[in-house]
Each structure stands twice: as structure tokens, then as C-alpha cells.
Amino acid sequence: MIVVVDYGVGNLGSIVNMFKKVGAKAVASSDPAVIKDAEKLILPGVGAFDAAMRKFHETGLVPVVGELVLEKKIPVLGLCVGLQLMTKGSEEGREAGLGWFDAETIRFKFDDENAHLKVPHMGWNEAHIVREHPLVADWDPESRFYFVHSFHVVAKETDAVLAETDYGVKIHSILGRGNIMGTQFHPEKSHRFGMRLLKNFAENIR
């Protein structure tokens, strides 16, 4: 069973709907007992970094999820702000991140040529694979994904970067190291392209 960690943030219905569509069992839950039984976890997230981090702490689920991910090495996929929470911290807020990736979440900084670009980065964009990984297997070169974010992740551990996206700057749009993975975009809202990625997470990742 895949458990979508419900800490009060994010559009969990869509994620569960898409897993159902690809034939994987998934539930959204905030119950520590259910989460402890999970084979895999989804860490969702939308909105402001600090608000999400604080809500996650308030639920008391941070140590529960932390143990599963860091000690039991259960596969986890962070989505959007869920990925950002896995970094050391964000320029958007003061709260410390989980620090699962040697990465920071930073503001978009455009040069003059790209100064006209709007923030948030909202809409469909491509993700260019830079490293092969079971999460991005059977990749459709036409793949595009739905993004909506005002801050983005920069990984210092470059071998954790699986895909990059251009929006004035290079965004590290898919990260993966060991059992820890994340996407800056919303696969649950990205047609068959996002479905492929979630199916890969459900079937290829052990």
C-alpha cells in the first residue's frame, strides 16, 4: 500500500485518484499506524514552505516518517512543496527543512534577458532527463508536466538530479537518491506523462 501522508496540506484526492487509475493501492492518511504499515510514501505539499513545515511538525508525523525513510529506507516521493521540504531549507521561510537532500530551495533569479518571466512558474513545461533511473523509465520524449511554484530546488549533490527544466534558469525538476525521490511538478495533474511517473514509482521502485 502506498500512503499519501496527510498532514493537512495539498490536494491528496488527485494523487490517490491517479494511483487508482494505474492500478496501485493508495490511501491518504494521517494515522501513524497506517503510515507505519506503508510500503511506500508520498509526501505532498502546496503553498508556503514554513506553513507546510509547521503543519507537518504539528501533526507529530515528522519523526514517524523520518524513521521510515531514513532507517527503514522505505521509498518516498515528494511532490512540489513536498520535494522542497526534503531540502535543507527555503529562501521562502525560516523553518529548517528535513535535509534529506543536500539541496536548498531558492527564489527565481532571472537575468535581464528573462526578467519578463512571471513568478509563479505556472503551466506546462518539459523535464529533460539527465540521468537514468527506474522512476523515469520508458520516458516519452514529448513528456510535459504541470508546474506551479515560486521557489525551486537546487541540489548540491548533482548525481541526485534526474531531470532539469528550463524557466529562465535551470530547475532541478526531478531528484532521486536511494529511496528518496521528488518532483517539482505535479505528476497527479500531468496527463499520461505524470501517470507514467507515478506508475514507475508504484511498480519499478523497490
Added chain:
Amino acid sequence: MIRPRVIPALLLRGQGLVKTVKFKEPKYLGDPINIVRIFNDKEVDELVLLDITATPEKRGPQFDLLKNIAGEAFIPLAYGGGIRSMDDVKKLLSIGIEKLIMNTSAMETPSLVREVADHAGSQAAVVSMDVKKGFLGKYEVFTHCGQKKTGLDPVKHAVEMEKMGAGEIIINSIDRDGTMQGYDVELVRKVADSVQVPVVACGGAGNLSHVSEVIKQGHASAAAAGSIFVFQGPLRGVLISYPTPKELKEFI
């Protein structure tokens, strides 16, 4: 790099989808679940779904129907109509709708916009306004599905809503709705140039050149349209369509 979004806007009336002209003459299109499924298969950028009788009938969203619709749509889904409380908002988020569109309620209780933005992020808090041009060329915002005058200027309202935390603003021209004569580019530009957040133009699209025009000259971040995606030919026969990625790239 991204291209501006092109969004089918669908109107829910009771259990069916309709298309109006100037907010009147609703023409029945079909079953919403079927039509949303077709749009999903055509891989649209996003869908806007508005329940146009919710507020006039003083009722909330049709959660069961929306749940069935959301189960078919693996695309960004925005819903508006009768959202009056955070309870409504939380229910909609939990069934898979991630953008909450507030129109009459944003006017009557602007604090709801702030609450939605605080709870789900500003990208989830969308304010829609229906605008009519008066005899002297002055624009005015209407609520209750175009039935009630507010005396409010759309630019002023948009700036206010952005301050309340709205992450996106939909400008719907009542005069252009269903006419297929082109967007009110002047109206859209006035609003888009006054706010930082993305503005979605709605009302009047008759072809993809109109869409391109409102993006390039109206400075809209996205364009929503009804008739061109649901009608075919001069007799307005119902046929669901959506441009291919190649066509969109060429026009926009």
C-alpha cells in the same frame, strides 16, 4: 519553456453542461462526466468548471457530481460556484479539485480568499469576476452570475483581491460571452497590467487567433474559452475539440 495555457471553460447547470450567450440562452451540451473525460483524453492544459446556478439557487457545490468528474480528470481542475465556507473548500480539495474559484463570495466575504490562500496556497485561491461595459464605456463588475450590479471597477477589485491573497484572476466579459467575436482585449489588458498575479481571459473566443491576440495584446497569462471547444460549424452543433500541441505552438 512554458507557453500560455489554453483552458476550456465549462458551465454546469443542474446535472448537465451548457453553453450560454451573454450569460443567457443556455444550450445543453451533454453529460459533464463524459465531456470532461473527452477533454482529459485530449490532454487539455487545464479545465475550468463553473456551476452557474449554484449562487442564484442559494446552494453550495454538488460534491458528489464533482467527485465523479474529478475522478476522470488528471489535469489541473478549477471549480467555482457556491463556495461559501472553508468547509466547502476543504471538501473540494479532498476530492481532487485544486483551484477554488470565488466570485460572488469573494465580493461578499473577501476574507474567504485570504483563508483559502493561507490554507492551500495562493495558487489555489482564484477570483473570477464578471464584467460588463456600460453605456459610457465604463467597466463594471457584476455578481450572482451577472445578475447583480456592484458599481465596482474591475481593476480596483482585482488589485484588492490580489492583496487578499488571490493567486490568479479570471476576467469574464459578459458582453462577449458566447459571441465568438473575440476577447475584450482592452479590459483584460487593464487588469493584467495592474496586478502581478496571472490573469485568465474569458469570454468571446471564436478562433485561435483571438486566443493569441488576448495573450499578446491583452497580456493575459492564459485564455479560457467555451464555444470554440464545444461547438462545430455555423449551426453550433455540439462537438468537443481541442487544438493539438503543434497547433497551440504555432498560434501562441
